Amino acid sequence: MISRIKKSWDSVKCFNSPHSSASSPRQPTSPSGFTLLELLIVVSIIAILSVALVLVLDPAEALRKSRDSQRMSDLSTMKTALGIYLTSTTTPLLGGASNAGCKLTATGAYAAGDLIYYSGVAGFSDLLLDGSVTSGQPTAQISSTPATTDGLGWIPVPFDNLIGGSPISNLPVDPVNTIASASNVVSTDLVYRYACSITPLAFEIDAQLESAAYATTGSADNKKTTDGGNADLYYEVGTNLKILGTGASVPF
Ligand SMILES: [Ca+2]
Numbered sequence: 001m002i003s004r005i006k007k008s009w010d011s012v013k014c015f016n017s018p019h020s021s022a023s024s025p026r027q028p029t030s031p032s033g034f035t036l037l038e039l040l041i042v043v044s045i046i047a048i049l050s051v052a053l054v055l056v057l058d059p060a061e062a063l064r065k066s067r068d069s070q071r072m073s074d075l076s077t078m079k080t081a082l083g084i085y086l087t088s089t090t091t092p093l094l095g096g097a098s099n100a101g102c103k104l105t106a107t108g109a110y111a112a113g114d115l116i117y118y119s120g121v122a123g124f125s126d127l128l129l130d131g132s133v134t135s136g137q138p139t140a141q142i143s144s145t146p147a148t149t150d151g152l153g154w155i156p157v158p159f160d161n162l163i164g165g166s167p168i169s170n171l172p173v174d175p176v177n178t179i180a181s182a183s184n185v186v187s188t189d190l191v192y193r194y195a196c197s198i199t200p201l202a203f204e205i206d207a208q209l210e211s212a213a214y215a216t217t218g219s220a221d222n223k224k225t226t227d228g229g230n231a232d233l234y235y236e237v238g239t240n241l242k243i244l245g246t247g248a249s250v251p252f
């Protein structure tokens with residue numbers, strides 16, 4: 001009996017042996033996990049791809065471009081509102097009582113008492129106004145309630161006096177709306193600018209753009225040089241784009 005059991009056990013061992021049959025090849029040993037070197041390589045690749053993705057997407061530039069889109073939209077909104085005001089008013093006031101803040105002519109030189117209206121911040125006072133003027137000296141004007149549409153906002157037009165009320169609920173200001181040095185505003189400051197003329201009765205609103213896509217010299221999509229205005233330093237809208245700016249590079 002014992003010898004029969006031993007014989008059977010030997011048969012089982014023989015059957016399970018990897019060398020027992022040509023039809024049962026030896027299975028390759030499976031790895032139990034990643035090696036440290038493999039993990040380091042994977043982590044390095046992920047890090048490189050992440051940096052490349054950030055560089056490609058450039059979130060800061062995307063934000064600048066978004067603000068520029070907002071600026072162009074704001075100026076379009078204000079131009080439309082001013083257009084409605086001009087066509088709905090018998091005696092439009094684009095520059096305060098008797099249009100006293102407007103230039104006499106759109107293309108003429110500035111005179112003392114002319115105003116350039118800024119959406120800028122409180123405390124702003126500047127005698128240079130984005131650079132020197134060729135003649136006369138306009139004054140910078142700001143409002144303590146820039147968004148209001150009652151004539152006391154940063155654009156001095158009484159939209160509220162229209163029959164049916166103001167076509168806009170508030171006056172937009174620049175999404176950044178800051179002036180780096182309140183005593184020396186420069187063209188790169190991110191504020192809106194407005195001016196008007198009496199002959200013809202017209203207005204212009206300018207904004208500064210900051211994204212590489214819309215504002216870089218030579219960019220195929222440069223909005224500042226393709227707006228039909230006379231100042232490459234600004235994005236210009238209005239009914240007469242010669243009120244602000246005296247040339248391609250001189251803002252005022
Ligand atoms: Ca321009």
Ligand SMILES: [Ca+2]
Pocket residue numbers: 204229230231236241242243244245
């Ligand atoms: Ca202009």
